[in-house]
Amino acid sequence: MKKDSQQIIEKLLSFIKAYNDSDDAFNQMALELFRFQFEHNMAYKKYAVARKKTPLTIKTWKDIPPIPIQAYKEVTLSSEPIEEAEAVFMTSGTTNKEKKGKNYHPTLSVWDASMVGPFRHFVLPHTQKTTIFVLSPAEEMNQNSSLSRYLTKAVEYCGTEQSQFFFNQDGLDMEGLVHSLQSIEQSSDPVLLMGATFSYVHFLDYCEERNLSFHLPKGSVIFDTGGLKGQAREISGDDFYAWITRSFGIDRMDCINMYGMTELSSQLYDQTIRKKQVEKATPPWVRTVILDPETLAPLPHGMVGVIAHYDLANWNSALAILTEDQGFYNENGLVLLGRIQGSEARGCSIAIDQLLQSQRK
Amino acid sequence: MQFNHFAVPDGIAFSSFEERIIEDHGATLSLRSPCLSSEDIVQLMQTIRENRQKIKDYRTDQLIQIIDAAIQKWLDPNYPLRQFAEKWVPIITGYDKNMVRLELKQFLRLFRKKELLRFIQQEFPSISVLDEFYPQSNGGWSRAYGPEFIFHIFSGNVPGLPIWSLVMGILLKSANFGKTPTGEPLMAILFAQSLREVNVDVANTLAILPWKGGNQELEAPLYQGSDTVIAYGSNETVEQIRKQIPSSTRFLHYGYKISFAMVGREALRQDLYRDTLRRLRDDMTIYDQQACLSPHLVFIEAGGNVSPRMLAQQLSSELQQYALIRTRAKLSPEESQAIRSLRNEYEFKAMTNPNVAVYQSEIGTEWTVIYHKDLSFQPSPLNRTIHVVQCEHLEESIPAILPFREYLQTVGIATHPTRLMHLSGILGEQGVTRICAIGSMNRSVPGWHHDGRFNLIDLVRWVDLEGSAEALAEQYDLDVE
Numbered sequence: 001m002k003k004d005s006q007q008i009i010e011k012l013l014s015f016i017k018a019y020n021d022s023d024d025a026f027n028q029m030a031l032e033l034f035r036f037q038f039e040h041n042m043a044y045k046k047y048a049v050a051r052k053k054t055p056l057t058i059k060t061w062k063d064i065p066p067i068p069i070q071a072y073k074e075v076t077l078s079s080e081p082i083e084e085a086e087a088v089f090m091t092s093g094t095t096n097k098e099k100k101g102k103n104y105h106p107t108l109s110v111w112d113a114s115m116v117g118p119f120r121h122f123v124l125p126h127t128q129k130t131t132i133f134v135l136s137p138a139e140e141m142n143q144n145s146s147l148s149r150y151l152t153k154a155v156e157y158c159g160t161e162q163s164q165f166f167f168n169q170d171g172l173d174m175e176g177l178v179h180s181l182q183s184i185e186q187s188s189d190p191v192l193l194m195g196a197t198f199s200y201v202h203f204l205d206y207c208e209e210r211n212l213s214f215h216l217p218k219g220s221v222i223f224d225t226g227g228l229k230g231q232a233r234e235i236s237g238d239d240f241y242a243w244i245t246r247s248f249g250i251d252r253m254d255c256i257n258m259y260g261m262t263e264l265s266s267q268l269y270d271q272t273i274r275k276k277q278v279e280k281a282t283p284p285w286v287r288t289v290i291l292d293p294e295t296l297a298p299l300p301h302g303m304v305g306v307i308a309h310y311d312l313a314n315w316n317s318a319l320a321i322l323t324e325d326q327g328f329y330n331e332n333g334l335v336l337l338g339r340i341q342g343s344e345a346r347g348c349s350i351a352i353d354q355l356l357q358s359q360r361k
Numbered sequence: 362m363q364f365n366h367f368a369v370p371d372g373i374a375f376s377s378f379e380e381r382i383i384e385d386h387g388a389t390l391s392l393r394s395p396c397l398s399s400e401d402i403v404q405l406m407q408t409i410r411e412n413r414q415k416i417k418d419y420r421t422d423q424l425i426q427i428i429d430a431a432i433q434k435w436l437d438p439n440y441p442l443r444q445f446a447e448k449w450v451p452i453i454t455g456y457d458k459n460m461v462r463l464e465l466k467q468f469l470r471l472f473r474k475k476e477l478l479r480f481i482q483q484e485f486p487s488i489s490v491l492d493e494f495y496p497q498s499n500g501g502w503s504r505a506y507g508p509e510f511i512f513h514i515f516s517g518n519v520p521g522l523p524i525w526s527l528v529m530g531i532l533l534k535s536a537n538f539g540k541t542p543t544g545e546p547l548m549a550i551l552f553a554q555s556l557r558e559v560n561v562d563v564a565n566t567l568a569i570l571p572w573k574g575g576n577q578e579l580e581a582p583l584y585q586g587s588d589t590v591i592a593y594g595s596n597e598t599v600e601q602i603r604k605q606i607p608s609s610t611r612f613l614h615y616g617y618k619i620s621f622a623m624v625g626r627e628a629l630r631q632d633l634y635r636d637t638l639r640r641l642r643d644d645m646t647i648y649d650q651q652a653c654l655s656p657h658l659v660f661i662e663a664g665g666n667v668s669p670r671m672l673a674q675q676l677s678s679e680l681q682q683y684a685l686i687r688t689r690a691k692l693s694p695e696e697s698q699a700i701r702s703l704r705n706e707y708e709f710k711a712m713t714n715p716n717v718a719v720y721q722s723e724i725g726t727e728w729t730v731i732y733h734k735d736l737s738f739q740p741s742p743l744n745r746t747i748h749v750v751q752c753e754h755l756e757e758s759i760p761a762i763l764p765f766r767e768y769l770q771t772v773g774i775a776t777h778p779t780r781l782m783h784l785s786g787i788l789g790e791q792g793v794t795r796i797c798a799i800g801s802m803n804r805s806v807p808g809w810h811h812d813g814r815f816n817l818i819d820l821v822r823w824v825d826l827e828g829s830a831e832a833l834a835e836q837y838d839l840d841v842e
Contacts, residue, residue, distance in 0.1 A: 043709075043712055046712055047708075047712075050708075068701070068702075068705040070702065070705040070706050070709060071705070071709050073709075074706065074709030074710055074712075075709045075712050075713060293694040293697040293698050293701070294691075294692060294694075294697040294725045294726060295724050295725045297724075304694075305694070306694065306698065324698060324702070326694065340694055340695055340698040341695055
């Protein structure tokens with residue numbers, strides 16, 4: 001690994017460890033990281049130069065151009081040779097299976113550090129270890145999934161010996177999970193359930209068919225991620241959590257949603273457990289901004305726009321990424337509104353998405 | 362300012378109204394429309410159906426005079442309704458003020474007397490065939506009857522377009538019930554007002570109202586009670602409607618279509634390419650490409666004085682300058698995002714592929730030109746966004762359009778006369794229904810075959826009075842020896 005890389009990793013690790021929310025510190029680290037990426041990451045450099053943004057023209061982190069997430073699909077975004085990467089996390093590639101977004105991680109040390117601190121901070125603020133039941137695949141089942149890595153690390157760092165993965169080669173072991181939940185119901189030890197939002201939907205369907213419901217011990221937490229959009233079935237967030245409450249006896253404020261992206265190296269969380277607020281918050285090394293979708297200029301507080309994340313832990317690819325998600329800030333934090341859907345044509349001219357669909361027929 | 366956002370026959374009154382407020386720089390327009398019930402719809406249907414009895418015996422040339430008189434009003438810049446439209450249509454649609462002014466003027470001229478005569482002549486042997494039996498050359502007589510009752514479901518992408526549909530209905534002496542779109546809610550109603558100023562009998566056969574599409578209660582009586590339904594809109598909308606219409610009802614629909622342009626190397630000569638550029642610019646800026654007549658893409662042939670890449674670059678300067686004169690409509694986040702996604706995709710492709718280039722407006726998404734050599738049909742998110750695709754020969758582009766056969770409509774073309782005939786033959790075979798000069802893509806001519814079909818003929822019912830009846834009738838004329 002380059003010396004520069006080693007140095008930046010060291011700095012980042014201590015930044016993350018400090019868990020310090022200072023704007024100055026963030027700004028300084030962001031500018032330094034931008035310089036690093038500008039020098040070593042050719043694709044990002046090209047993108048920045050095309051927007052006349054260079055380390056010389058940039059004075060604050062807000063001037064750093066966020067690179068659209070399509071870049072992870074179309075070009076190689078890496079400051080280190082990709083052949084030597086410790087891990088490559090890939091997007092699921094729902095629209096085009098051949099073209100998956102790839103985030104290369106020369107080492108996972110920063111990613112891991114960035115994951116565990118906020119996980120403890122937002123999900124387990126009151127305890128060091130807890131029993132974790134996982135409804136989604138572990139890392140060994142999917143080396144390229146950042147979520148699998150996340151879940152595996154959560155269990156490794158914070159799980160008790162009773163923790164268990166219920167997703168195996170044959171899919172989610174519903175029966176096993178029911179059995180384990182029933183025995184945990186008998187005890188008074190809280191449990192943390194973790195999984196993709198839709199894993200819960202499948203499990204809840206299964207339970208409903210069999211008239212099963214649970215009363216999980218006090219202090220138990222339901223952790224979900226991924227959301228409900230883009231699935232065959234449309235369920236609203238409110239309906240989902242109401243269903244969780246009915247089936248597990250868990251209050252909405254004991255449910256926590258994590259927002260993560262393959263293209264990032266950090267995660268955002270609901271503040272349900274810390275503050276009884278559903279709005280999202282970031283770790284100190286992440287800033288999320290709302291931009292005007294037409295001009296990409298920052299929008300005033302409270303307005304809905306497209307989301308860009310500045311994530312210092314994303315040291316190898318790009319610290320600033322532009323998503324296709326919409327959101328806004330209220331006084332408590334960030335509210336996510338999901339992906340900006342493809343546009344509907346106004347009249348007889350066909351919308352691009354529909355045309356592509358017809359082509360696939 | 363309040364505007365009664367409906368056109369209904371005399372004697373119809375509503376008890377309650379709702380308002381849609383439109384504001385712009387201190388000016389306020391309140392669109393006042395009735396809260397409708399299915400009883401209202403049924404009553405309106407019955408009234409215009411009865412009123413139709415009065416115009417049923419109007420001769421077609423009288424109707425043409427009436428339409429022409431209404432249109433003549435619109436050709437006066439001081440006509441209050443025109444001034445109203447020129448002020449508020451741009452505000453509601455977001456289209457540039459001057460563009461709306463110019464395009465409306467041009468569009469309305471399609472309905473003057475001389476254009477209407479040509480329009481009818483295109484489809485019928487004589488205008489009188491709509492009024493009386495007309496002799497057939499093989500003996501016997503024929504007469505064309507229009508529908509008694511047409512339900513029009515308009516779309517809002519192109520201002521004034523509903524007038525086309527209404528004029529057809531009036532020429533055929535039908536009772537016309539129209540549902541206005543929210544995108545451009547004014548023109549159909551303003552035109553009905555102009556007709557009222559000219560002839561109350563005709564105006565009394567029209568009912569034009571807004572409501573949110575998909576309202577079963579309001580639409581069911583219309584689907585059941587119309588003998589013809591004409592719908593503009595998405596394929597999904599059309600399918601929804603089709604399910605609700607009795608199979609005996611005639612259903613015409615104008616769904617999604619796509620158009621593109623082809624520029625041969627002959628049009629890239631040093632002395633001609635500027636003209637080519639301006640024509641392409643016009644095709645992709647009129648109503649911000651929202652009409653299905655506008656191009657998604659232009660195939661440009663290599664080997665001319667100006668290379669396709671150079672043309673793409675020049676087109677971008679042309680668009681940049683034009684953006685200052687005619688501002689593009691403000692987009693929804695979805696529309697902006699669609700343009701940004703496309704730009705991003707190609708910008709990253711361009712990093713590794715020298716045959717790709719993206720030219721784009723600097724701050725917003727006002728205009729975008731994507732240059733590449735990928736000979737597949739790439740749809741555009743529109744709003745002044747176009748693919749410029751380089752090809753060695755225009756014929757090479759044909760395989761790219763094959764998958765879209767059912768959607769193809771207009772091709773704007775610039776090429777040598779002999780090639781024009783040859784290419785037109787191929788394009789026609791592949792499903793294209795209209796071939797025109799680049800620069801004219803958005804301006805269809807009177808009497809065109811909309812989506813490859815007749816306009817009036819598709820709506821009428823023919824009645825043949827055969828020679829045998831005529832001959833037999835002669836026998837009963839005792840005075841003949």
